[in-house]
Amino acid sequence: MRSQAPVLAPLFRSEAQALLLSELLLPGEELSMTELAERVGLPYPTVHREVARLLDAGLLVDRRVGRTRLVKGNDQSPLLAPTREILLTVTGPVVLLREALEEVDGIERAFLFGSFAARAKGEPGPPPNDIDLMVIGTPDALAVYRVCREVSDSVGRIVNPTIMSPEEAEEQTGFLEEVRASPVIKIYGGGPDGPAADPGTAEGS
Template sequence: MGGTDLRAGTGTGQVQLTMRRLGHALADRLCPPPTSGCLAAMRASASIKWHRRIFHENDVMIHFMKEGSAVLLPLLRSRTQGDIIAWILLHPEEQFSLTEIGRAVGVSGPTVMREVDRLAEAGLIREERRGNQRLVSADTANPVFGPLAGLMAVTFGPVPVLRELLADVPGVRESWIYGSWAARYAQQPGPVPGDIDVLVVGSADLDVLDEVAQSAGQRLGREVNMRRVRPSAWDAADADPFKATVTSRPMVALIGGEGR
């Protein structure tokens, strides 16, 4: 197969196959019947949780990658885990299907299922079946709910909370979190962020944005700073020092736009 380089990453939505399924598919390609011994060995190896392992077989190099622990909260295995837990716990009155959770946090269905299974085993969520849908919600009666929801709010809370609060604000064309929190979310090491910087591109009323900032700050336990830029100014400001600085660093999309 001439030096093909197959790379797999987890937790960022770039891969739609789990590590096990990827290993099975590669094993079937590299070890066609009747070499069942090689197939069984590769399938066993594929279930190991490697941080990084490279091996060669028939001139094929395979990279297995595992997302590192979350910089925002190193107690968690990954940023993806934090996103999913925060989305569920910070919307305690709502039920979500696994598809809705995956769409909200930008990860694959198998990843959501794996994390939800763990939450269910720990008794942190309630589950309900409606036809083929599996609906989940936070178990607010669990004594761990309050402390854990508070911890998720001050670490992974800005995205779900600010998306919720900005969703109904008229005149918001695009919005991002930038600054130190966005850098930690992007897995860049550094001190714990002291506040949350939010950029809004649009014509939204400044008083309304101030109310959003105050409400978000109360829920997140951090100061939230809103900066509004008119669309015409933002679109024409390629040489502006503020825009150049902001766009050269991590940005986490809230409304419209894309993360950077």
């Protein structure tokens, strides 16, 4: 059964397609099929099907090194630049924040919540104006704010960080209860209740 197009990115046929393109086009990396499947959290057969469609469309190119198949964006495709611009807005926050926050010491968990996460997880509603980021740990707050400013400039939406210590994140406040009950997107280390509670990325096919 064909999955529905993602609410944030209705121009893409599925969430799987948007995720794969984000991992390949935004950092501009060349990845093996296995690496790509691990990064997007999708089964290998799903990745294989989506990559085959994108190769047929000319948006990706592949090559073999021994028995390893490597794929990347096709620099000769006129669709590459506009596709990348769309991805920066709709899925770029996840990829860019993950890459940048890995360089900030003291972060135990980081995830998106609020309207952006809800739309990305398929909940209907108005387009999000900004992006809510929760950071749990003991990082340098200025480093987190700097990352958020840089990503905001890249994706065209303001990233609003909330920084909490692990102890504060365990409190039973109305705000935290609402966050725990709402869709989230893992960025680093897990969701609001820790790694085991994070729902991961839904499969598309």
